[in-house]
Amino acid sequence: MFFNSLDFALFLPIVFILYWFVTNKNLKIQNILLVVASYFFYGWWDWRFLFLLLFSTLTDYLVGLGLLRQENQKTRKRLLWISMLTNIGFLGFFKYYNFFVAQFVDTFSFFGYPFHPQTLHIILPVGISFYTFQTMSYVIDVYKRKLEPTKDFISFAAFVAFFPQLVAGPIERATQLLPQFYVKRTFDYSKAVDGMRQMLWGFFKKIVIADNCAQIVDKVYDNYQFLPGSVLLIGAIFFSVQIYCDFSGYSDIAIGCSRLFGFNLMRNFAYPYFSRDIAEFWRHWHISLTTWFKDYVYIPLGGSRGSLGQTIRNTFIIYLVSGFWHGANWTFIVWGLINAIYFLPLLLTHKNRKYVDVIAPNSLFPNLKELTQMLSTFLLATLAWIFFRSDNITQALQYIKRIFSSSLFSKPQGLVLEPFFLIYTVFFVVFLFIVEWIQRKNQHGLQQLPEKRIIRYLIYLLLALGMFFLGGSQKSFIYFQF
């Protein structure tokens, strides 16, 4: 079920009413409701993959219990491996099987041994990368004795399948989310209102900004061979806005929706395009995944405790793995590699933690230096996104080559767009940056609103009307494919 669908608009109030008015007296039943609702939410897309979700949940629950009872280190390690192989096995099969087969074919053909193995028509289960990583974090934390394994299967199933964040995160840590299922939730008015506002802002970013930008981006990428560099640069910039609004919009909806049910999810985006360097960008972009890789890959590899060479190696590893996590395509791996390269000068000069505070905390506008830093970080990210958006490496390289040609300075033309559409899309993009700049010290774009009720209501209504009439037609979220 998509958040931006009529089905969800019916589903959410029904679950909300059942949750707070029917099942609120019994924690266990309330959690069962969340499991049933989450499975319904997921099964609406394709019920067959519910078995996969259930199997993954059961495996990690039982492994957790096994780790609780087992003191023998060898057996504990074996249990950990069972969980890792199950989770990575599913991920590997559904997401990477055909990719690896294709790479073997290419390699053997290169050495003069062509062969034609069977590739399979595999449908990627939505959200598999997200919930797999979430359950893996549970087992690893239990194995490392950072977390007491749960005996409560319902709470664990609710933790794995919790519908607001099931298909595209934030990827929660069991230490943070699981305990919230053990305690009775009470309705908190201000938390619920803030949740609604965050959802509204998320929907606005997705429906009005991302989906309208998508129409421009798709046209540019479909015809990039015939368009001048100036238009390609504009297309690349619009994609940067699109992917941010698409994904952070989803995260805002997920976090806001969870707050309606009394849950707190971790922050996933912190205005990444206001970052002053690429290290700050990565501390503010898809935070739940970045920290996951930091906690479960980077630190176990030694993190930054070893020599500079080891730190650089570890950094490259997490960026490459992060790229590969996004999808079975070389474009994502190169995208990860580029970001690692961006990171390199900061590592070498030990400036990778230079900016940890909010930009321009005491002034209305950024100063010239900050503005230049933000713009250059944005452009670097935009350049890397070209690989992310392209179908293959060749397309990405040709796209970049055309940007850096003399046509970069030519009049942007060749793209047929309705003037009215273009005007309001650009207007909303500018509006986004202004609103988020104003709210940069807050968690989301609508956190602090004027005191006067009539003005607040007017803001809600205008945003809702904008979504209703001026939204773009694309429906799916980009990150659903991961």
Added chain:
Amino acid sequence: MKRFIVNFLIISVLLTLILFLITSIGAKGMKKLHGTGFEINDIYAGKILSDLVIVGSSRAEVQFSPAIIDSVLNVNSYNIGQSATDYTGQIGLYNIYKERNGKPEYIIHQVDDLFGKKSCLYDLASYFPYLTDTVVSNLTKQYDDLHWLDYHNPITKYWQQKVIFSGWTEVLTNRAVFDTIKYKGYYGSESEWDDSFVRYKKKYPDGVIIEMNEEIISEMREYISKAEQDSIKIALVFAPQYIEYQQMVLNRQDVIDFWSNLAKETDVLFLDYTPDSISYDKQYFYNSQHMNKKGAELFSRKLAEDLKKYNFVP
């Protein structure tokens, strides 16, 4: 909790009222629009009352001139051809015509080799003001675009439909023209030969094989048989296609044989203009499937003369 629900309801009611107002006024304006994309308005208004109706896709819309057919056959004809509409849509639109304007005496149905079943109805939003009428919803329900809720409230179907602004423009300015205005449903295009066929050839260098869609075929059979029950005379007409395209269709003869056999089986007239000299001359086309105004009017005259010869209209 009470406070939360009350505030939520206040905002929801306010939003619903505003949306109701905007969509109602917009829909009122949309009903008054004429031209390409809003053919349904003239058909639904029920004032056409023609003896002869031309049914089909854009290949009917831009190629069959009612003015010429009227002058030769001395009838009152109307073209309800609509762009990018498959056979299901064509038949559905004809049913709306019949319901609102009464049955015609004659139908010219433009047939071709495009058997594909489309997933959406072209210009769907133009049907929105009429969705409460079952004759319209019977058509729209054959496509997947709308949610069941859209049929039961006046607002949700306009979600992200910018066409509502055209309705508002009409209400505010009384400018009832949308896109291109037509004469009796026909629009002769002055367009010049474009490069779409070059791209098509590149895409299918080895030619194409037309797949005959069984579902569509049975829909057409049923439609012809109903028309016969209503004592309506039907002619199936295959308009010219540019010759190079015809040569690309590897099973072209099977397609022609299909229509020819269907006509024999149902005892209706079938006229095939694909071998006509028009098909060999690029100056009459703006792409491989569509004749320009010059070609369309030459063809319409030939067709009308032939219908006269076959005594289609006594």
